[in-house]
Amino acid sequence: MDVSRTERSSMKGMIYLLRHGRPQLPGDGRLCIGRGSDLHLSETGIKEAEKLRDCFPDLRRVYTSPLARTVETAQILADGKAEIVTLPDLTEIDVGEWEGMSFADIRRLYPAIYKERGRDWSIPPVGGESLASAADRMQKAVMELSRNSGEDVVAVTSDGVIRALLWRLLHLDTRHDTMIQQPYGSLTAIRFENGALTVTSSGRLPEDVPPDEEIEELWDLCAVSQTMRDHAVAVCDFCLELRERLLEKGIILSYGRLRTGALLYNVRQRRRTVHTFFSSNLLRERGYLPIACLIDRCAAGSFGEEIDESLVLYLADKMTFETERVKLDDNTDRSQFKQALEIKNKIEGIIGEI
Numbered sequence: 503m504d505v506s507r508t509e510r511s512s513m514k515g516m517i518y519l520l521r522h523g524r525p526q527l528p529g530d531g532r533l534c535i536g537r538g539s540d541l542h543l544s545e546t547g548i549k550e551a552e553k554l555r556d557c558f559p560d561l562r563r564v565y566t567s568p569l570a571r572t573v574e575t576a577q578i579l580a581d582g583k584a585e586i587v588t589l590p591d592l593t594e595i596d597v598g599e600w601e602g603m604s605f606a607d608i609r610r611l612y613p614a615i616y617k618e619r620g621r622d623w624s625i626p627p628v629g630g631e632s633l634a635s636a637a638d639r640m641q642k643a644v645m646e647l648s649r650n651s652g653e654d655v656v657a658v659t660s661d662g663v664i665r666a667l668l669w670r671l672l673h674l675d676t677r678h679d680t681m682i683q684q685p686y687g688s689l690t691a692i693r694f695e696n697g698a699l700t701v702t703s704s705g706r707l708p709e710d711v712p713p714d715e716e717i718e719e720l721w722d723l724c725a726v727s728q729t730m731r732d733h734a735v736a737v738c739d740f741c742l743e744l745r746e747r748l749l750e751k752g753i754i755l756s757y758g759r760l761r762t763g764a765l766l767y768n769v770r771q772r773r774r775t776v777h778t779f780f781s782s783n784l785l786r787e788r789g790y791l792p793i794a795c796l797i798d799r800c801a802a803g804s805f806g807e808e809i810d811e812s813l814v815l816y817l818a819d820k821m822t823f824e825t826e827r828v829k830l831d832d833n834t835d836r837s838q839f840k841q842a843l844e845i846k847n848k849i850e851g852i853i854g855e856i
């Protein structure tokens with residue numbers, strides 16, 4: 503990805519720009535909506551915000567634009583625990599005279615400029631804000647947050663201003679490059695380091711998982727040995743077997759999240775001397791936050807009361823030596839034996855002997 507460089511800084515971390523959940527839109531929803539329409543979240547939008555909340559279980563602060571749809575998304579993320587900070591520069595683009603109009607009406611009433619925008623999406627709506635102006639204020643806000651937060655930044659904003667910032671950072675050609683759009687309830691990940699911003703993923707949904715090609719790429723990037731890859735596949739197979747047995751008892755676990763977590767969990771072990779949570783950091787940069795959280799919970803041995811993907815992955819890993827399944831007392835570190843046995847007993851209480 504291309505990098506936009508600003509003044510030097512020693513701070514580094516991640517910025518997550520979240521598009522708010524789907525708002526309450528009249529009619530068929532095919533309307534031009536900017537900062538002039540202060541809409542509330544729909545029922546679907548609330549559910550989308552709840553999925554985003556699971557990406558940030560330890561959230562301490564969330565930034566938001568003043569619009570109701572972003573504030574309500576931020577409130578769901580905060581869950582009554584995190585601080586909510588409103589920043590006007592995160593507000594959606596001003597679409598001028600087109601505010602609230604249907605795209606059919608815009609095409610009928612403004613045929614010339616509508617056609618021009620089809621050829622060059624940097625052309626602003628009539629009376630609206632330019633792409634450069636929106637990019638300027640978004641870049642300013644993001645840089646200030648990256649310098650002053652001292653931690654990863656989570657900010658709820660809107661599609662138009664995220665697109666403007668991506669146009670700036672990626673040096674997109676608005677006449678030839680496709681307009682980047684963010685689905686409702688999606689996130690864009692930007693790494694900041696030494697005063698530079700680097701886009702590492704965009705438009706990622708919480709339920710997204712990396713394809714096999716990307717998993718192979720991560721293995722190669724981290725120089726994971728064939729022995730460790732074979733072990734990861736064996737752990738993955740064990741996890742999916744346990745998932746099927748739990749499903750028969752009415753407990754639903756994410757197939758994609760569990761599978762990816764199993765295949766990448768041991769990247770952390772391979773790189774332990776570099777960083778304890780190496781694979782989860784890579785996944786965070788690529789926008790796969792729920793999978794990163796799963797790996798972090800397993801690495802820390804920090805679990806909730808309910809059976810979830812992290813318990814299954816932890817147990818399968820402890821009961822797999824190289825590619826063979828073993829008893830806990832044959833393969834388990836003594837300091838982890840008690841916890842692993844408790845998890846095994848809990849799961850066996852539902853599905854029977856493992």
